Structure formats: structure tokens, C-alpha cells
Amino acid sequence: MxxxxxxxxGARNSRIYFQAWLPEADPKAVLLVVHGLGEHGGRxxxxxxxxxxxxxxxxxxxxxGHGKSEGQREYVERFSxxxxxxxxxxxxxxxxxxxxxxxxxxxxxxxxxxxxxxxDHQAGLAGAVLSGPAVKAPSLSPAVLVVxxxxxxxxxxxxxxxxxxxxxxxxxxxxxxxxxxxxxxxGKTTARLGAETLDAMGRVQAGAGTLRxxxxxxxxxxxxxxxxxxxxxxxxxxxxxxxxxxxxxxxxHEIYNEPEHEQVLHDVExxxxxxx
Numbered sequence: 001m002x003x004x005x006x007x008x009x010g011a012r013n014s015r016i017y018f019q020a021w022l023p024e025a026d027p028k029a030v031l032l033v034v035h036g037l038g039e040h041g042g043r044x045x046x047x048x049x050x051x052x053x054x055x056x057x058x059x060x061x062x063x064x065g066h067g068k069s070e071g072q073r074e075y076v077e078r079f080s081x082x083x084x085x086x087x088x089x090x091x092x093x094x095x096x097x098x099x100x101x102x103x104x105x106x107x108x109x110x111x112x113x114x115x116x117x118x119x120d121h122q123a124g125l126a127g128a129v130l131s132g133p134a135v136k137a138p139s140l141s142p143a144v145l146v147v148x149x150x151x152x153x154x155x156x157x158x159x160x161x162x163x164x165x166x167x168x169x170x171x172x173x174x175x176x177x178x179x180x181x182x183x184x185x186x187g188k189t190t191a192r193l194g195a196e197t198l199d200a201m202g203r204v205q206a207g208a209g210t211l212r213x214x215x216x217x218x219x220x221x222x223x224x225x226x227x228x229x230x231x232x233x234x235x236x237x238x239x240x241x242x243x244x245x246x247x248x249x250x251x252x253h254e255i256y257n258e259p260e261h262e263q264v265l266h267d268v269e270x271x272x273x274x275x276x
Contacts, residue, residue, distance in 0.1 A: 008092060010064060010085035012077065017068035018061040018089060021048050027057030029101045029126065029276055032093055034086065035060065036108030036254075037134075038074060038163060038185040039178075040067025046256050047105070050265040057097065061089050063113070066185070073185040075157055079196040083117045090124065101126035103272055108132045108226060108253065112197065115204045115234065118211055127214035127275045129268055132223055132253050136230030137201050149195055159188025167224035167253055174257045208237035215243040216271045218264065220251030244271065 002022050010016035019041055031051060035041050041060025048058050063082055065071035076082060093102060103126055106114030111133025118128060165186065168178050178184055215238055219231035228247070235245040246267060251258045256265065 007069075008088065010069075010088055011081040012064075014064050014081075014085070015070045016061055016064065016085055016089070018059060020060075021052050021058045023052060023055050023057060025055065027097065027100055028055045029103060029272065030057045030059065030093060030097050031103050031105050031272075032090065033058060033060035034104060034106035034110035034114050035063065035066070036110045036132075037189065038066070039181075040183045042067065042183065043178075043181070044256065046261050047265065050262070051269070054269065057100070059089070059093050061085070062183075063110075067183045072157060072190070073187060074159075074193055075190040076193050076196060079113075079116065079200045082113045083120070086113060086117050087121060090121070094124065101276060103275075104128040105268075106130050106133065107256070109134050109197070111135065112200055112204065115208070116200050118213065119203070119207045122211060122213045125213055127216065127272070129216045129218065129271070130231075130234070131218040131255055132220060132226050133217065133230055133234055134197070134226045135201055135204050135234050136227045137198050138227065156190060156192035158191050160191045160194055161189045162187070163189075164224065169252050169254050169257045170250075171257065171259055174254070205233065205237060208234060209239040211238045211240050213240060213242075214275050215240045216268065217243070217245045218255055218268070219245070219247045220253060220255045220258070221247050221249045222251060223253045225253040242275075 004020040007015050007017050033041055033044050040062045062069040065073050065075050104114050111130040112135055114130055165175055165179050168175055217231050217235050219228050221228055248255060
């Protein structure tokens with residue numbers, strides 16, 4: 001079961017790191033993993049360990065400013081830098097797996113990146129699985145929004161908002177590994193990324209009705225890092241005739257790293273198998 005590592009040139013000529021895990025035989029399908037804020041593609045071991053022995057190939061990139069990719073941590077000039085890089089990566093994966101169906105698997109910020117990507121490029125995919133998608137903006141006062149927009153222009157690289165690592169999982173070992181992982185950024189999100197993320201959320205909410213591909217949306221009901229109502233919002237707004245929403249009572253943000261992850265991944269497998 002070969003594991004591959006390499007880099008490619010993403011948006012703005014950035015060096016982007018990626019990994020691939022491939023079965024011995026030709027994969028029945030490919031999962032393209034799009035990770036969340038501050039983390040990296042190497043944190044999806046549970047997903048890899050579940051799907052690889054079942055004959056799936058998996059690819060995961062590290063976004064610009066994340067993991068082993070270059071760039072200031074949690075900073076981006078434009079949100080489209082993420083989606084343009086994802087398109088370059090998808091084209092690379094498609095070239096390597098010409099006849100295989102590809103499913104986008106986006107989590108958290110990666111769910112938002114995936115949703116924005118799908119607005120422009122859904123035709124090339126067999127379906128998408130979005131978990132804890134960050135598509136609903138937090139409740140902020142108009143004054144805070146104005147200050148945030150100003151900071152994005154005047155001090156775009158300044159850190160403004162941190163993440164509660166305790167909200168990642170109910171498993172203390174997962175939280176400990178997250179905090180101690182040198183490739184995970186535990187600092188504050190920059191003002192520019194914050195503003196670009198809010199704009200991306202607005203674009204998804206306005207354009208979700210154009211989605212037509214099969215869509216599986218997963219959400220931990222006890223998620224403290226994104227608003228769980230976002231999953232319902234996306235489900236209702238999506239124009240896909242084939243769409244499913246699964247909400248897991250009591251689960252935190254990283255449902256693939258919760259104690260119940262085997263059941264969650266089994267649900268994902270059943271859905272993907274039905275769409276091959």
C-alpha cells in the first residue's frame with residue numbers, strides 16, 4: 001500500500017505539499033481530502049486507515065499557509081487562492097486516476113473551500129462529503145464587522161482570532177496530539193483570512209442553489225468550533241436532488257476523530273458505495 005509525498009505549484013506560484021495513499025490494485029474510487037483551518041492533510045489517519053484497505057485511493061494536500069506547504073500560517077491574499085490551488089490539485093489527481101470516480105471530502109474550513117470550489121467545478125466529481133462545514137458566519141455586531149474589514153486592509157497579516165483546541169474532539173488523546181503536533185498552527189487567524197472567509201460564506205449561501213452533484217453533509221451536534229446550524233443551512237440551500245444530512249448527537253467538531261469515528265466512516269462508506 002504505497003504512500004507518496006510530493007509538491008506542486010499552486011496559486012501565486014506557491015509550493016504546495018500533498019500526500020497520496022494507494023491500494024495495491026487499482027482503486028475503486030478516489031477520495032480527495034480537503035482539511036480544515038490550522039491543520040494539515042496528515043491528520044486524517046482514521047479516514048485513510050478505514051478506506052485504504054477497502055480499495056479506495058486517497059489524496060490530501062496541505063493548503064497554502066498550512067502544514068508542510070509554504071506561506072504565512074493562516075493567511076491568504078484571496079480565498080480563491082485556496083480554490084484555484086484545489087483545482088490544480090484535482091487536475092493532477094484526475095490525470096493520475098483517469099477512469100476513477102473522485103469524491104471531494106472537505107472538513108470545516110475545508111468544507112467551505114470545497115463548497116466554493118463546487119460552485120465552479122462540480123461537474124468533474126462523483127459527489128462531495130462535507131463534514132462540519134464552516135458555511136455560517138458567527139453572530140458578530142456591525143461594529144466588530146467594520147473593525148474586521150478595516151484590519152483586513154490596514155493590518156491584513158495581524159492575528160485576530162484563536163481556536164479552542166478543546167473543541168476538536170471529546171477524546172483527550174486527540175486533543176493532546178493536536179496541540180503537540182508541530183504542523184498544526186495554534187496561533188491566531190489573520191485579519192485577511194477572517195474577512196475572506198466571511199465573504200466565502202456569503203458566496204456559498206447565495207450560490208448553493210446551483211449545486212447539482214450528490215451531496216453528503218455530516219455534522220456533530222455538539223460542535224463548538226463551527227455553528228452546527230450551518231450544516232442544515234447548506235442542506236436546505238443546496239440545489240442537489242440527491243442530498244443527505246446526518247447529524248450526530250453529542251459529537252464534537254472532528255467527527256472522524258471522535259470515539260464514534262468508525263460508525264461515522266461506515267456511514268460515509270455506505271453513501272459512497274451507493275454513488276459509485
